[in-house]
Structure formats: C-alpha cells, structure tokens
Amino acid sequence: MNQNPLLLNDNPEEKVFEYIRYLLENGGPELQDYEKFTSIINAINPEDVDNFRVKIKSVLNENTLIGHGFVKPYGYPGDFTLIDKIYRFDVNQDPKYKNWDIFFQNQPGANAVRNRKNFFIEYCKKLVLRKENAKILILGSGPASDVYEFLSTHTGCNNLTVDLIDFDQSAINFSKEKNKKFDGQISYNKINALRFNSYKLYDLIWSAGLFDYFKDKHFTFLIRKYINCLEEDGEMVISNFSTKNPTKRLMEVLSDWYLNLRTESDLFRIASDANVDKELVSVDKEPLGINLFLKIRKTP
Numbered sequence: 001m002n003q004n005p006l007l008l009n010d011n012p013e014e015k016v017f018e019y020i021r022y023l024l025e026n027g028g029p030e031l032q033d034y035e036k037f038t039s040i041i042n043a044i045n046p047e048d049v050d051n052f053r054v055k056i057k058s059v060l061n062e063n064t065l066i067g068h069g070f071v072k073p074y075g076y077p078g079d080f081t082l083i084d085k086i087y088r089f090d091v092n093q094d095p096k097y098k099n100w101d102i103f104f105q106n107q108p109g110a111n112a113v114r115n116r117k118n119f120f121i122e123y124c125k126k127l128v129l130r131k132e133n134a135k136i137l138i139l140g141s142g143p144a145s146d147v148y149e150f151l152s153t154h155t156g157c158n159n160l161t162v163d164l165i166d167f168d169q170s171a172i173n174f175s176k177e178k179n180k181k182f183d184g185q186i187s188y189n190k191i192n193a194l195r196f197n198s199y200k201l202y203d204l205i206w207s208a209g210l211f212d213y214f215k216d217k218h219f220t221f222l223i224r225k226y227i228n229c230l231e232e233d234g235e236m237v238i239s240n241f242s243t244k245n246p247t248k249r250l251m252e253v254l255s256d257w258y259l260n261l262r263t264e265s266d267l268f269r270i271a272s273d274a275n276v277d278k279e280l281v282s283v284d285k286e287p288l289g290i291n292l293f294l295k296i297r298k299t300p
C-alpha cells in the first residue's frame with residue numbers, strides 16, 4: 001500500500017490531487033479515508049467540478065456505482081439497475097473498483113434508500129392486515145425490488161394487487177422479470193406518471209425516488225391528480241430526499257446526480273398548494289431523516 005501523500009506535500013491543490021491518485025491506486029477510499037475524501041468533495045467549488053472529474057475519470061465508468069450514476073446508461077442517474085444494486089448492497093469485486101463501491105454503499109444516502117424500502121414494507125404489512133383485497137399503485141416503480149421483497153417475505157397476500165407505473169421500458173422489463181413468480185398480482189404499465197389515468201381507486205399510492213426529480217409545479221399537479229385515485233380510507237405516500245442529505249455533494253460531484261431536496265415545511269407547503277386540507281397531511285421520515293415521506297389521506 002502507498003503512503004498517504006497528505007503527509008508529504010505542502011501545496012494544498014497538489015496535495016488534494018496526490019491524495020486522489022493515492023486513492024485510485026488503492027482501489028478507492030478505505031474506512032480511514034472516508035472523512036477526508038468526503039470533506040474534499042464537499043469543499044469543491046462548482047467551477048472546479050469538471051477538472052476534478054477528469055482526475056478521477058478512470059473510475060467514472062460503469063464498473064463503479066458512482067460511475068454508473070455519472071454515465072447514465074438509461075439517460076438518468078437513479079436507474080433501476082443502480083437502485084436494485086443499492087438494495088442488494090452489490091459491490092464490484094474487482095480490486096480496482098471494490099473500495100469505491102463499498103464507499104458508495106456506506107454513504108448515508110444509500111442507507112436512506114435501503115431504509116425507504118423497509119418503510120414501504122412496513123406500510124404494506126399494515127395495509128394487508130387492514131384490507132384483504134388491498135390495491136396499491138406505484139409511481140416510478142423502477143426495479144420494484146420493494147414489491148418483490150414484500151411479496152417474497154409475506155406469503156399469503158394473494159389478494160393484494162399492485163399496479164406499477166414507469167416510463168422506462170427497460171425498468172418495466174427488469175421489474176417484470178424480477179417479479180415473475182407474482183404474475184397475476186402485478187400489472188406493468190409503461191407510461192409517464194404525469195399522463196397516466198386510472199379508472200381504479202387505490203388503498204395506497206406509493207412513490208419513492210421520483211418526486212425529487214420534479215419541480216414544485218409538477219409535484220402539486222400530481223398530488224391533485226392522484227388524490228382522486230384514492231379509496232375513501234386510502235393514503236398517498238411520496239418520498240423526497242431532505243435538504244439535510246449529507247451525501248448531496250458526493251452525488252452531485254461524483255455522479256452528476258442532482259435532486260430537488262426539500263424540507264418538511266416545503267412538503268407541507270406543496271400539499272397546501274395542491275389544496276389538500278392540513279388535517280389530511282403529515283410528514284414522516286426513515287431512521288436517518290434523509291428520506292422524508294409526505295403522507296396524504298383522502299379523508300380524516
């Protein structure tokens with residue numbers, strides 16, 4: 001293992017690039033490097049981002065999770081393969097890339113994604129206890145790994161039906177293959193959530209990892225639209241990454257992955273802009289407080 005160059009050089013900029021070279025030679029940051037590497041990224045000015053990416057270009061490719069986000073093989077950063085890999089804590093075992101993936105998977109943002117899957121599963125557990133023939137609609141379903149995990153671990157939910165909406169045909173294909181043992185219970189719909197029209201009413205309308213990409217006006221539009229698709233005792237749950245996301249700059253600088261981060265009060269304001277009564281709205285979060293959940297009931 002090479003010696004950490006932070007100890008050897010005096011020029012601050014050179015010191016940073018020597019340190020990056022050292023990380024690249026070591027296959028990525030190890031646990032003792034996390035704090036230093038993160039503080040370097042957090043201190044990079046917007047005008048220096050491109051130059052920084054050139055320095056780490058040997059890992060900004062599909063061999064790493066950060067590179068997958070950067071390359072965007074499906075045209076957007078959080079695609080179904082990346083999200084599914086986060087859920088499975090997948091790590092490239094090639095020593096050139098392994099530590100980069102372990103670093104990515106250990107970031108609070110990745111943990112918050114895994115936590116939101118657990119949040120979904122807890123919701124479904126309560127729902128099937130309350131309603132035998134529950135109907136769920138998922139907007140921006142991606143890999144549908146959350147659905148797969150719930151149905152695989154909670155057998156006997158044969159009357160539960162799930163309608164998936166995603167505008168990416170590759171995501172639909174992947175989720176269909178993944179969930180093939182639940183054929184008949186799940187419908188797959190390749191359509192933009194902004195355009196989908198439902199003739200059915202749902203007990204739960206769930207959306208995770210989608211509204212963070214929308215501007216407030218689309219967020220409001222979708223609440224107005226989908227509240228009409230809820231059963232009288234139904235609920236809509238929408239996740240949004242918080243402004244407190246500590247992984248924000250890592251996502252932006254390394255993966256060119258930008259989200260519309262929001263506060264709890266942003267979410268209350270958006271619900272109010274969509275003309276939803278205050279008493280029908282609450283905001284919840286997963287244990288890290290990074291993924292917020294706007295919850296809207298149809299009736300009190």
Ligand SMILES: C[S@@+](CC[C@H](N)C(=O)[O-])C[C@H]1O[C@@H](n2cnc3c(N)ncnc32)[C@H](O)[C@@H]1O
Nearest residue numbers: 078083140141142166167168171192193208209
């Ligand atoms: C970050 S993934 C989240 C996947 C899944 N909900 C989860 O949390 O595991 C977002 C998904 O939303 C889909 N998506 C993005 N914009 C969409 C839109 N306007 N309508 C439907 N799907 C959309 C993408 O194709 C992608 O599969």
